Amino acid sequence: MANKEKRIAVIGTGYVGLVSGACFAYLGHKVIGLDIDREKIERLKRGEVPIYEPGLDRILSKALKDGNIEFTTDYGYAVKNADFIFIAVGTPSREDGSADLSFVESAYRSIAEHIGDNDFKVIVNKSTVPVGTGRWAKEFIAGLLRERGVKEPEKRFEVVSNPEFLREGKAVEDFMKPDRVVVGADNREVAGFVASLYEKLQPPILITDLPTAEMIKYASNAFLATKISFINEIANVCERLGADVTVVARGMGLDHRISPHFLRAGCGFGGSCFPKDVKALIHTARSVGEEPRLLSSVIEVNERQKLRPVEKLLKHIPELRGRKVAVWGLAFKPETDDMREAPSIPIIRELLKRGAEVVAYDPVATGNAKRVFERELSTGKLRFASDKYEALKGVDALILVTEWEEFRDVDFDKLKGKVVIDGRNLWEPSIMREFCTYESIGRP
Numbered sequence: 001m002a003n004k005e006k007r008i009a010v011i012g013t014g015y016v017g018l019v020s021g022a023c024f025a026y027l028g029h030k031v032i033g034l035d036i037d038r039e040k041i042e043r044l045k046r047g048e049v050p051i052y053e054p055g056l057d058r059i060l061s062k063a064l065k066d067g068n069i070e071f072t073t074d075y076g077y078a079v080k081n082a083d084f085i086f087i088a089v090g091t092p093s094r095e096d097g098s099a100d101l102s103f104v105e106s107a108y109r110s111i112a113e114h115i116g117d118n119d120f121k122v123i124v125n126k127s128t129v130p131v132g133t134g135r136w137a138k139e140f141i142a143g144l145l146r147e148r149g150v151k152e153p154e155k156r157f158e159v160v161s162n163p164e165f166l167r168e169g170k171a172v173e174d175f176m177k178p179d180r181v182v183v184g185a186d187n188r189e190v191a192g193f194v195a196s197l198y199e200k201l202q203p204p205i206l207i208t209d210l211p212t213a214e215m216i217k218y219a220s221n222a223f224l225a226t227k228i229s230f231i232n233e234i235a236n237v238c239e240r241l242g243a244d245v246t247v248v249a250r251g252m253g254l255d256h257r258i259s260p261h262f263l264r265a266g267c268g269f270g271g272s273c274f275p276k277d278v279k280a281l282i283h284t285a286r287s288v289g290e291e292p293r294l295l296s297s298v299i300e301v302n303e304r305q306k307l308r309p310v311e312k313l314l315k316h317i318p319e320l321r322g323r324k325v326a327v328w329g330l331a332f333k334p335e336t337d338d339m340r341e342a343p344s345i346p347i348i349r350e351l352l353k354r355g356a357e358v359v360a361y362d363p364v365a366t367g368n369a370k371r372v373f374e375r376e377l378s379t380g381k382l383r384f385a386s387d388k389y390e391a392l393k394g395v396d397a398l399i400l401v402t403e404w405e406e407f408r409d410v411d412f413d414k415l416k417g418k419v420v421i422d423g424r425n426l427w428e429p430s431i432m433r434e435f436c437t438y439e440s441i442g443r444p
């Protein structure tokens, strides 16, 4: 491991795997991106970026031009030609809230098939996995190697936890300028090798043991989700008392112990991480006999908050049957096409359930949204507009769900006479009220 540039395989080329792989390659490492999705790999080989992530195309095309990244579906090739094998496959929620580790387990199995007698591979969990997974993985992989007759299986690999903290929409920036890099391993020397992959970024590095690193990821996401549910609860109380939550949040955020971040009231959090990670942590806590009351409330508050815009709309239009409602913003947040757990999903379903017709618009997530709403689309009650103003034609109301920049400056005349529910406090109430019946979250 003497060379500064290392050989890395990244298993799973989704939001995390593709960004991490492209950024490692951009930093000069030799990267192999592997996925079981053949179509995705074919597109990547052609230089196409299969997801919407600002800046990723530029990083990826440079990495491809420099010959630092290649893509494959062949585990044998990837394992043979890499010293570090990063796992970045999905860990979605199961029905009971626990993390579904089947993709991770399948990746371990495929890797283990190709580790030989003279190898030493560093297997790095970048996927968010429950506390205890790393230690379990060591036993599991060693068992698989033993079955194949590999000599001294424990000496052929080490498992390291290196959780990822990037945010979709700012993923490249977050990877390149991390607040911290956390590395957990039983073997400190190997943890140091993994940390050295980030050397050029000069990030604060925290080296610890496996379960602690795994817990740092869950505790961080649970804390951020708690901040959001906290401010949403305060917003709902503000509404009743005539206080303005945006100013309350500003006042709170000036206290450096609190910080202004993640104190924006709205219609709840979504995405592929916060909901599933909080639920998984609740499940883990219960499995060891701890009842996490605060975390359960974080989820409960969030579930209710997602439907708050519909409740507000019903105050103005109590009977939605036969009425037409526009929804602006479908992705779970701006600057991404990710629809996982997006608040737009329960909002649109509730509107349709109450008999409304819905016209939805998002600058980039329509393709993914069409897959999510396949059933609803077939009823003819939901359709997608190709621009924001087309979505407004003939509607009685507008709900803003995702605060894309393009919604900030609107032709307010086009909102005249409509009921507008601003689920993200994007617009100024005093201006909006000149044009429409306007409601936002937690503002008088």
Ligand SMILES: NC(=O)c1ccc[n+]([C@@H]2O[C@H](COP(=O)([O-])OP(=O)(O)OC[C@H]3O[C@@H](n4cnc5c(N)ncnc54)[C@H](O)[C@@H]3O)[C@@H](O)[C@H]2O)c1
Binding pocket: 011, 012, 013, 014, 015, 016, 017, 034, 035, 036, 037, 040, 088, 089, 090, 091, 103, 104, 106, 107, 126, 127, 128, 129, 164, 165, 166, 167, 168, 272, 273
């Ligand atoms: N998305 C985020 O913002 C984010 C941030 C931090 C951490 N994470 C964590 O990172 C992990 C990945 O998340 P994501 O959003 O990138 O997921 P994703 O669904 O976008 O990508 C996962 C990829 O893994 C591939 N895959 C599945 N099984 C495979 C296998 N056995 N071998 C090879 N490839 C396989 C899939 O085809 C897919 O392309 C999750 O654990 C998530 O919690 C995500």
